[in-house]
Amino acid sequence: MAPFDRGSGEEVSKESLILEAAMDEFIAEGWGGARMQSIADRAGINKPLLHYYFRSKEKLYRETVYRVMEYFFGVVMGNVQGKDNFPDFLRSFIDTVVDETTSHPRIPLFLMQELSRGGEAIRSILSDVLGKQNPPVTEVMRDNILRAMERGEIRQVNPIHFIMNLIGSCLYYAMAEPMIMEIGKQIGMIGLFDKKAFIEERKEAIFTLLYHGVANE
Amino acid sequence: MAPFDRGSGEEVSKESLILEAAMDEFIAEGWGGARMQSIADRAGINKPLLHYYFRSKEKLYRETVYRVMEYFFGVVMGNVQGKDNFPDFLRSFIDTVVDETTSHPRIPLFLMQELSRGGEAIRSILSDVLGKQNPPVTEVMRDNILRAMERGEIRQVNPIHFIMNLIGSCLYYAMAEPMIMEIGKQIGMIGLFDKKAFIEERKEAIFTLLYHGVANE
DNA sequence: AAATGGTTTTACCATATGGTCAAACCATAG
DNA sequence: CTATGGTTTGACCATATGGTAAAACCATTT
CATH class of the missing domain: 1.10.10.60 (Homeodomain-like)
Incomplete structure (x- = not known):
């Protein structure tokens, strides 16, 4: 949809x-x-x-930004809440964001492009959108990480950095696909290309790396 | 500079x-x-x-894209080559990319914006730029990862995915700073803000997460 | 001094842009 | 049928855009 x-x-x-x-x-x-x-x-x-x-163009634009963010944060929220087990939470987030951004790669690119205009609009809209969720996705995510730390399931990390690494990893492929394909060709790492399989591989790779990265072995 | x-x-x-x-x-x-x-x-x-x-505008634009990529890949290359030890390599890459993108955040945003135009230009320019490096940065990076795997220093991973996670993590903050600040405020994770210290924290966080993520303990 | 050749400026053009206005359309209610 | 009120359209405007022609400028060479 x-x-x-x-x-x-x-x-x-x-x-x-x-x-x-x-x-x-x-x-x-x-x-x-x-x-x-x-x-x-x-x-x-x-x-x-x-x-x-x-x-006006401005109004149409702002409305577009608003709906895009509302949609995106809504989808993530829907898939992430209620996962009180850290690996489940991590998997859900990765699956959701990777699937969503690969099927609508225009979304993260659009938001980035808005950020490159200076970020004023996105800041106020973001605070709007988060304000309408309760609790906001951002809090849900932070709490998941904090709880996993309390349970001793993962190492002590600063949640904001972990979240950034997570989001960055999930978004990068969809955003930079043309570059990745070129690099992949260059270093002979992408052969005959089955995109669907590649995406599954991608999700697994992110999960494994980040989970091993924080887990208390 | x-x-x-x-x-x-x-x-x-x-x-x-x-x-x-x-x-x-x-x-x-x-x-x-x-x-x-x-x-x-x-x-x-x-x-x-x-x-x-x-x-023409088109020519000026292409020239801009070309120089930006040449500059950026050049800087990374300069700091990454010759590091035949995996942690050193990883640290150098992270330090370089994080420092470079936080002091010139316009660079990744510019390239992303170009990607959102469809990526045709960036693809051909990328292949140009990489073609002029020998070996290209991309190969240097792949080889570093492959060698570390052969030495048994790190787990078996697909280099292309590791590289994506690495780049994604390094770029994300600079690109999305206004969003991060808003989220950080929301979840009370960013207090009185010392940007310089935050950047250092950021580099450490990326290194720790990714190194633990791949290292054979 | 005159000529040369790269550089800079003034004046300008065809076209495209965001936006508006008033008229036309059309389904529904009285 | 007619009136109403939301919707759709053609014609239009002031302005800004990428780009150009030709003249003016200016340091250097002859």
């Missing part, structure tokens, strides 16, 4: 159509390169109608 | 000035949002002069 499908069967609301189109355009062209006309074209409508639904 | 300084003392060549300005602009606004006028302004020259030195 694509990020903005309202799910409810046949009819796709025009707003959703536009937001899907907007995301495609913004992610492909960047904020400054995105053209309202192109968004309209992608959505199969005309430009004035765009402005009818979303008054 | 900034990426494009020609180093040679007082005089800064006009090309370098322009490329610096171009990078600032492209990274802040994206390919489509970057304005030739802004680049000219940043460089303190006028627009026709821009076209005099770099015929």
